[in-house]
Amino acid sequence: MRQAAFLLLSVTLALVGACDRRRDTETRAMAARVMDGVLAYPGSSVVSLSAGQDAAQVVLEAPASLAQVTTWFRQALRLNGWEFQSDITNRDGSVTMLAQKGKRPLWATFQANGGAPSTTYTLVGAILTAGDSLGGTAGRE
Numbered sequence: 001m002r003q004a005a006f007l008l009l010s011v012t013l014a015l016v017g018a019c020d021r022r023r024d025t026e027t028r029a030m031a032a033r034v035m036d037g038v039l040a041y042p043g044s045s046v047v048s049l050s051a052g053q054d055a056a057q058v059v060l061e062a063p064a065s066l067a068q069v070t071t072w073f074r075q076a077l078r079l080n081g082w083e084f085q086s087d088i089t090n091r092d093g094s095v096t097m098l099a100q101k102g103k104r105p106l107w108a109t110f111q112a113n114g115g116a117p118s119t120t121y122t123l124v125g126a127i128l129t130a131g132d133s134l135g136g137t138a139g140r141e
Contacts, residue, residue, distance in 0.1 A: 031056035034125040038106060039076050041069050047120065055126040062119045066112035069119040070095045073108060082106065103128050 030051035041062040048059045062069045074087070074097075082099040089095050095110040107124040 027051045027056075031058060034127055035123065037080065037101065038123060038125060039073075039080065040123075041072055041119075041121070044121075054128075055124065057122060057124045059120065059122045061113070062121065063117075064119060065117040066093070066095065066110055066119045068117075069121060070097075070110050073097065073110075073121075077106075 027049060028051075030053075031049055034051065034054075034056035035058060040058075040060055041064065043064075044060040044062045046058060047061055048057075050057050064072075074084075077084070077097075077099050080101075082101045085098040085100055085105075087095070087097045093112060097106075097108040097110075099106045099108070105126055105128065108121060110119055110121040112119055
């Protein structure tokens, strides 16, 4: 009985692991689709990644100050055809940006980390359908 329970647990864990790998692959594929053409600050490392059916979020950490990272993003996004809808420095010093390329939105938030100069930033992208809008601007190209 104990051996059968162990075998069942092993099979269950293998199936859960396979589901997690499949979900991880699906998450990465969706994130790649949503984030196509979006750049990351040089030397950034991925902290977390999540995706749904029409949106993805990537949290990264950059080995540079908040000012360096946000300045780089402002330049890189413009040079790559993104138009800024908003660019706000919040009361706590964090920065929130909304950019759009065609009908594709990109939300970006940036927060300085304490200690050594580093910045954590979150990129959120979505795939809009014909009926979706982004503050009335999604239809403009």
